[in-house]
Amino acid sequence: MTVTDSITEPTGPPTLADVARLAGVSSATASRVLTGSARVQVQTKDKVEQAMTMLGYARNRAARSAGSRRAGAVALIVGEETIKVFADPFFARMLRAVNNELSTADSQLVVLTLHSPREYQAVSRYLRSGHVDGALFVSMHGRPDFDYQSLGIPLVLCGRPVAGGGALAYVDADNIGGARTAVRYLLDSGRKAVATIAGPPDMAPGIDRLLGYRQALGAAAVLDPGMIAYGDFSAMSGQHALFRLIDHRPGIDAVFAASDLMAAGALHALRRLGRRVPRDVAVIGFDGLPAAQQTDPQLTTVRQPVAAMGTCMVSELLAQIADPGRKPAQVVLGTELILRGSA
Structure with missing residues (x-):
């Protein structure tokens, strides 16, 4: 297959994008041709080289680009x-x-x-x-x-x-360290029954924040598997998880939620249950979102540098x-x- 000769003359020196457009390939593919990548098919290489010839694209310009490649x-x-x-x-x-x-x-x-x-x-x-x-x-x-x-x-x-x-x-x-710090703070503040609303178990943040929670409670010898519920990082999942936790462990006095949105959902659920925050139940989230300052009360959170x-x-x-x-x-x-x- 050859490159069509029906083209519009460029208004300035031809660019790699012009070559790619004429050859009918992406700029990334054209760049790989110019840098000698072995991943380019022979037919594609021929089309790009034909386009270069027709446009008068200078190979020395390509060489300079190859020395300092940029992302198009x-x-x-x-x-x-x-x-x-x-x-x-x-x-x-x-x-x-x-x-x-x-x-x-x-x-x-x-x-x-x-x-x-x-x-x-x-x-x-x-x-x-x-x-x-x-x-x-x-x-x-x-x-x-x-x-x-x-x-x-x-x-x-x-x-x-x-x-x-x-x-x-x-x-x-540092999801593990951040979660561990939050739970240690709750324990050091005198909380005795610290539950968690963990994130999805198929995602690294969910896995690691749960691990940090477990490390902190394991070190204090108070780890209870019945104090763990799961959500999907959304506010609604946090609300539902809090209700499940209270059903199983009504004496909960603190919750570490693996996201600010789930923590906000937990706050809503606690309000519906008549539990005062933080007097009856303390709540800590994770993310450091601006919305954490809009909850009632304002949310204590682990800020990650998004x-x-x-x-x-x-x-x-x-x-x-x-x-x-x-x-x-x-x-x-x-x-x-x-x-x-x-x-």
């Missing part, structure tokens, strides 16, 4: 239903940080959500097709059928992979794109217990 487009993949992405302020903060950092680097952002098996397959095909130069993954659930390694592009995860990701780059918050995580993820991804041989970084950022009226 980056995908942000969010492993949740779209309605949940819009409902949880965490995603808005992450998106803002990622977009600001990519704008500074003159890179485009493509946002994709995936939840069903069909969406996982479609997103995998999209990422393998060369439409983007790299990908950022946020709120991913442990799925053995999603093979990050086979995508063939640089990628960075928000949160450590649940399993099999020893060679993957990620940026995480904006810094987004910035760090983009920085690592761009570094991988610029240097394909770079060893993937695995970064864990600190958290901070913010004391307010709920505990």
